[in-house]
Amino acid sequence: MNKRIFIKSLIAFILVLSAVLPFNGISSKAATASKVGWVSIDSGSLTVRSGPGTSYKKVGSLKNNVSVTVYSQTKNGWSQIGYQKKKAYVASQHLRMYSFLQDKTKIYTYKSEGKYHKTQYIGKHYGWDEWSSEDGSYIMKEDSKGLYIGWPQSDYFTELSYPLKVGKQWADWEIRKKITSINGTLTTPAGTFKNVVTVKSSDGHTTYYAPNIGFIKSVSNGMTMSELTNLKKK
CATH class of the missing domain: 2.30.30.40 (SH3 Domains)
Structure with a gap:
């Protein structure tokens, strides 16, 4: 799988408290x-x-x-x-009172386009958290305005816009995004997650984020594009 395509796919879908509260x-x-x-x-x-x-x-x-x-x-x-x-x-x-950064103490395994990809935290990159997978690395950051993800020394995207609120909308790289739920429950092969935030995009994708975990699943036109299949301690 092309390295940039996989990282872009992961970034598009990916982006700690037991409840998500605005x-x-x-x-x-x-x-x-x-x-x-x-x-x-x-x-x-x-x-x-x-x-x-x-x-x-x-x-x-x-x-x-x-x-x-x-x-x-x-x-x-x-x-x-x-x-x-x-x-x-x-x-x-x-x-x-919420965070959607990935857990630095754990190894994530995602299934995308029929293939499994592991990713884990490797350190700081100019103030961002850098994560590495078999196909490359990406960076993440969270502040008072949102959750961001991108490539080292390159573009970044706004995955979530804060404060969380149903109906919240923003535009990112000509794609419009909207929060449609902040208290859902979703099950993936990695387990059942509560207080899940759902984001629908104008390009047809729906993405799901769990508190303390981050991105857990993405769907396009009813088809699962990527999802978290395993989460374990380093």
Whole structure:
């Protein structure tokens, strides 16, 4: 299979929390159980404070995409998190309560056009996560605006646009995309995934993403084009 065709196919279809929740839908009441959130900033670092407000002492900072335990969120826009074995606070607007980056600790196996392809994380590439397969490598990144995937030193695509919301639309390389579901359930040979996000494209493809996992399946005109068949620890 042509290397560029496979990588392009994988990128077109591919692009951690047990539920996918739109940021605006998070309850302002104290959570009965802790959740996982991800720092979501465009530049710099997120300030961590001793209390829920800018008047409280700064006790540290967090880099983009770092995961934190979120205990509760207040009505005035602050989240109580775990920080250095203590509880501290960060601005809720800079936390994303979902992530669709692939799990760096696992090896993914996809079946595409009748062939199986394994891919795994190999390191950073100018701030992006680089993944390698038998047919080449691709890079991924996630920030406050979305999930992106591309080739090293080349083009990239917007796989998901944040914040997640049914009906959300965007255009990417002349292809229009729309989120049609954020809480589906989908089964592939790799298992059953919940809170799946479904994206339909103007080119006829429908792609599916699972939280903490990333891309799990793509369908075109009722035919499965690519799907996750195995997921295991390195």
